[in-house]
Amino acid sequence: MQPEDLAEVRQLPLFRNMRQANFTSLMQGASAQSFATGRELIRQGAPADFLHVVVDGSVELHADWQGRTTTMAVVQPVGTFILAACVRDLPYLMSARTLEPSRLLLVPASDLRAIFRTDPEFAVSIVGELAGAFREMARHAKNLKLRSSRERIACYLLKQSQLAGSVDRFVLKVEKRLVASYLGMTPENLSRALKGLEADGVSIKGQTVTITDLARLRAACPPDILIDGPDPEPMSGGIGLPGPGLPDDCKLPPRR
Amino acid sequence: MQPEDLAEVRQLPLFRNMRQANFTSLMQGASAQSFATGRELIRQGAPADFLHVVVDGSVELHADWQGRTTTMAVVQPVGTFILAACVRDLPYLMSARTLEPSRLLLVPASDLRAIFRTDPEFAVSIVGELAGAFREMARHAKNLKLRSSRERIACYLLKQSQLAGSVDRFVLKVEKRLVASYLGMTPENLSRALKGLEADGVSIKGQTVTITDLARLRAACPPDILIDGPDPEPMSGGIGLPGPGLPDDCKLPPRR
DNA sequence: GCAGCGTCTTGATATAGATCAAGTAGCATC
DNA sequence: GATGCTACTTGATCTATATCAAGACGCTGC
Numbered sequence: 001m002q003p004e005d006l007a008e009v010r011q012l013p014l015f016r017n018m019r020q021a022n023f024t025s026l027m028q029g030a031s032a033q034s035f036a037t038g039r040e041l042i043r044q045g046a047p048a049d050f051l052h053v054v055v056d057g058s059v060e061l062h063a064d065w066q067g068r069t070t071t072m073a074v075v076q077p078v079g080t081f082i083l084a085a086c087v088r089d090l091p092y093l094m095s096a097r098t099l100e101p102s103r104l105l106l107v108p109a110s111d112l113r114a115i116f117r118t119d120p121e122f123a124v125s126i127v128g129e130l131a132g133a134f135r136e137m138a139r140h141a142k143n144l145k146l147r148s149s150r151e152r153i154a155c156y157l158l159k160q161s162q163l164a165g166s167v168d169r170f171v172l173k174v175e176k177r178l179v180a181s182y183l184g185m186t187p188e189n190l191s192r193a194l195k196g197l198e199a200d201g202v203s204i205k206g207q208t209v210t211i212t213d214l215a216r217l218r219a220a221c222p223p224d225i226l227i228d229g230p231d232p233e234p235m236s237g238g239i240g241l242p243g244p245g246l247p248d249d250c251k252l253p254p255r256r
Numbered sequence: 257m258q259p260e261d262l263a264e265v266r267q268l269p270l271f272r273n274m275r276q277a278n279f280t281s282l283m284q285g286a287s288a289q290s291f292a293t294g295r296e297l298i299r300q301g302a303p304a305d306f307l308h309v310v311v312d313g314s315v316e317l318h319a320d321w322q323g324r325t326t327t328m329a330v331v332q333p334v335g336t337f338i339l340a341a342c343v344r345d346l347p348y349l350m351s352a353r354t355l356e357p358s359r360l361l362l363v364p365a366s367d368l369r370a371i372f373r374t375d376p377e378f379a380v381s382i383v384g385e386l387a388g389a390f391r392e393m394a395r396h397a398k399n400l401k402l403r404s405s406r407e408r409i410a411c412y413l414l415k416q417s418q419l420a421g422s423v424d425r426f427v428l429k430v431e432k433r434l435v436a437s438y439l440g441m442t443p444e445n446l447s448r449a450l451k452g453l454e455a456d457g458v459s460i461k462g463q464t465v466t467i468t469d470l471a472r473l474r475a476a477c478p479p480d481i482l483i484d485g486p487d488p489e490p491m492s493g494g495i496g497l498p499g500p501g502l503p504d505d506c507k508l509p510p511r512r
Numbered sequence: 513g514c515a516g517c518g519t520c521t522t523g524a525t526a527t528a529g530a531t532c533a534a535g536t537a538g539c540a541t542c
Numbered sequence: 543g544a545t546g547c548t549a550c551t552t553g554a555t556c557t558a559t560a561t562c563a564a565g566a567c568g569c570t571g572c
Contacts, residue, residue, distance in 0.1 A: 070401040084387035123379040130386035131340035137393040145326040
């Protein structure tokens with residue numbers, strides 16, 4: 001575990017305010033591990049033994065039922081999963097798999113539960129984190145129920161643009177099939193919708209998105225902070241999809 | 257505020273373990289109010305000034321966008337809303353309206369935030385509550401994404417039966433149009449799906465549901481605890497729909 | 513440079529669910 | 543008892559999206 005990794009983990013809102021002795025203790029009981037692409041890290045239904053912290057790489061959270069699967073989030077550094085299962089000591093509701101070679105820190109859930117009962121500042125951070133995670137998932141459910149798939153895509157792109165600093169050209173950091181799955185549609189449907197949105201102010205080439213007419217796009221599919229977020233303060237938990245990259249420095253990870 | 261109401265509120269998992277002095281203080285700063293049917297209690301986007309506790313009656317949580325609306329939960333006694341917005345001091349993501357004459361306790365969110373920082377047991381309860389709320393909303397999103405509307409209805413009825421003690425005849429405590437909206441479909445679609453499910457082991461007359469062939473219904477639409485829940489320990493927060501009533505004692509509230 | 517593989521796009525078709533309309537049933541009020 | 547209103551059911555039609563298939567593109571490994 002590199003010292004600079006520890007410093008980044010320490011800076012997460014979840015851990016930032018806990019007592020140093022407690023943070024040191026938690027990290028000493030944790031283990032850092034590297035995983036290859038495609039590795040299943042946790043399986044839905046399994047006991048929540050560890051809080052996972054993604055230090056490097058990319059992890060997909062997905063859920064499955066009767067052979068069907070859906071992407072629930074993509075977690076990138078430095079993000080965590082799944083806090084709620086750990087604090088309640090209940091089975092994971094989602095599975096996790098690496099999308100590329102990744103390094104993670106595995107924090108024993110039992111250590112976490114022991115410490116937060118004695119560290120009031122840590123408990124406050126956990127409360128903030130869980131409230132944020134609930135809100136993010138509530139916005140996701142609202143998005144699914146209130147909007148058509150074309151509206152979800154358009155608003156997703158508008159939010160990515162905003163997260164990138166209201167630029168009009170940015171790069172998606174997640175494969176389109178995962179964006180489609182997260183937004184509750186098939187890749188074919190995403191592709192067709194993107195094609196149709198070219199008339200409404202957005203064009204896509206590979207992972208690069210260009211907003212060609214922001215006002216028109218916003219008029220066609222009005223974004224709403226109560227659905228699209230984000231909340232004012234950041235969270236550590238990996239809920240939703242990661243923000244965009246800028247055109248010069250961003251590529252999807254190599255395959256395999 | 258009746259003493260027996262206070263006792264019931266005290267018994268909620270959220271409040272059960274907090275220090276008596278703190279509970280007393282919180283309740284002294286709260287106000288009890290009665291509202292007629294159809295009254296809007298909170299509006300999405302408004303600051304979260306109060307944690308609401310439903311002491312009597314029934315409240316619908318709904319979300320709206322561009323003239324569209326969807327039911328996110330129905331809260332009945334004794335249940336609360338919306339803890340996450342209160343602890344993060346952020347705007348409500350949902351609106352609330354009474355479905356019938358109701359009595360609620362309004363607990364100032366600022367009091368709540370002040371107390372939980374100094375009452376570790378209360379903070380632990382809040383952590384448990386928020387984790388449970390997150391899990392419930394995650395299961396809702398999974399249900400919406402992984403299942404067809406017919407599967408969602410069938411699994412909803414199987415869960416209601418289980419909550420009623422695995423009886424084969426029970427009464428829905430929520431109007432069908434709200435069940436439909438919560439499950440992400442139109443009332444017409446719910447009606448047609450229920451008609452179609454008669455061949456798979458369930459029949460409905462008004463609000464009364466009879467499971468006529470449990471094995472067949474379970475085979476047709478396999479329930480899954482990772483989607484349908486519930487988690488082992490109850491929560492106070494009003495997420496989802498309320499459980500069923502038994503045939504002898506349950507009616508929807510009178511209109512107006 | 514080529515073969516293999518996975519992602520993405522495009523076309524054709526099927527279907528789940530929405531929309532619109534009309535009728536029925538039940539409840540509350542007068 | 544009659545009237546009005548709302549929830550619900552049923553019918554007809556439309557549409558958004560899924561499914562299946564095939565081809566294009568780009569990347570990796572040899």
